[in-house]
Amino acid sequence: MLRRRLSSLLLRSPCSSAVASSIQQQHHLILPTHAEKPPALNLLRLFTSLAGTDGDRPFIAFVLGGPGSGKGTQCSRIASDFGFSHVSAGDLLRNEISAGTDQGEWILEIIREGRIVPSEITVELVRKAIESSTAKRVLIDGFPRCEENRIAFEKITGTEPDLVLFFDCPEDEMVKRLLSRNQGRVDDNIETIKKRLKVFESLNLPVVEYYSSRGKAHKINATGTEDEIFEAVRKLFSSLRL
Ligand SMILES: Nc1ncnc2c1ncn2[C@@H]1O[C@H](COP(=O)(O)OP(=O)(O)O)[C@@H](O)[C@H]1O
Ligand SMILES: O=c1ccn([C@@H]2O[C@H](COP(=O)(O)OP(=O)(O)O)[C@@H](O)[C@H]2O)c(=O)[nH]1
Numbered sequence: 001m002l003r004r005r006l007s008s009l010l011l012r013s014p015c016s017s018a019v020a021s022s023i024q025q026q027h028h029l030i031l032p033t034h035a036e037k038p039p040a041l042n043l044l045r046l047f048t049s050l051a052g053t054d055g056d057r058p059f060i061a062f063v064l065g066g067p068g069s070g071k072g073t074q075c076s077r078i079a080s081d082f083g084f085s086h087v088s089a090g091d092l093l094r095n096e097i098s099a100g101t102d103q104g105e106w107i108l109e110i111i112r113e114g115r116i117v118p119s120e121i122t123v124e125l126v127r128k129a130i131e132s133s134t135a136k137r138v139l140i141d142g143f144p145r146c147e148e149n150r151i152a153f154e155k156i157t158g159t160e161p162d163l164v165l166f167f168d169c170p171e172d173e174m175v176k177r178l179l180s181r182n183q184g185r186v187d188d189n190i191e192t193i194k195k196r197l198k199v200f201e202s203l204n205l206p207v208v209e210y211y212s213s214r215g216k217a218h219k220i221n222a223t224g225t226e227d228e229i230f231e232a233v234r235k236l237f238s239s240l241r242l
């Protein structure tokens with residue numbers, strides 16, 4: 001039953017066949033089943049990009065890994081030890097929900113179902129966060145979530161990440177951590193966690209593979225204590241000589 005629901009979830013996702021089709025055409029596919037029309041989007045704004053400012057833009061690191069792999073925890077430590085600004089895509093989306101807008105309600109439904117918010121929304125939030133940061137180094141935590149996100153980001157901003165960090169963690173450990181996270185999140189329950197893991201494996205891992213093939217991804221073993229994991233992270237960042 002769950003398996004059948006998960007397959008239909010994935011089939012409806014734009015990210016599963018995003019490369020072949022236009023991003024815009026596919027957005028209706030990831031609406032929650034009971035949702036009405038998405039809030040109006042100002043498409044023109046999407047084309048205000050980071051392109052042309054490449055020389056001035058900050059060093060950008062994407063931080064990827066499954067739900068509960070420790071992205072947020074390690075990002076906080078990287079930020080304080082290496083002077084990065086920490087942009088969490090999930091937090092940006094949750095801020096939209098807290099703002100109580102129509103768009104926020106729509107995002108809440110998608111997060112509750114463990115699915116991926118359309119790129120128009122997330123790329124715009126991430127782009128604005130990068131542009132408004134004064135830091136010379138920025139961590140983008142939990143984005144891009146799928147190939148469609150990645151392609152939209154690169155197209156709209158005209159830029160690619162300098163580095164991709166991938167926290168590799170076994171599923172049972174991720175589930176254990178999420179079930180004891182205790183932050184009152186609507187998606188930290190076993191039903192949604194199973195969906196998020198499936199979405200991660202099917203849609204997010206291909207992004208990691210893409211950046212691996214371009215020599216940009218660095219895999220970190222995300223088991224062990226926070227300190228042990230940060231030791232591996234610290235070694236990597238120290239070697240970058242930022
Ligand atoms: N190495 C670790 N060992 C045990 N628990 C951890 C570890 N790293 C993070 N956690 C805890 O696991 C939960 C998920 O971590 P978090 O950083 O929010 O992951 P993510 O952002 O990848 O979902 C949090 O409650 C966090 O305190
Ligand atoms: O770029 C993003 C980042 C997050 N999300 C949604 O927000 C949820 C929570 O993301 P977050 O990164 O906060 O979760 P984490 O992996 O850290 O547990 C995800 O499951 C998705 O539903 C999304 O759609 N696009």
Ligand SMILES: [Mg+2]
Nearest residue numbers: 071072090142
């Ligand atoms: Mg997180």
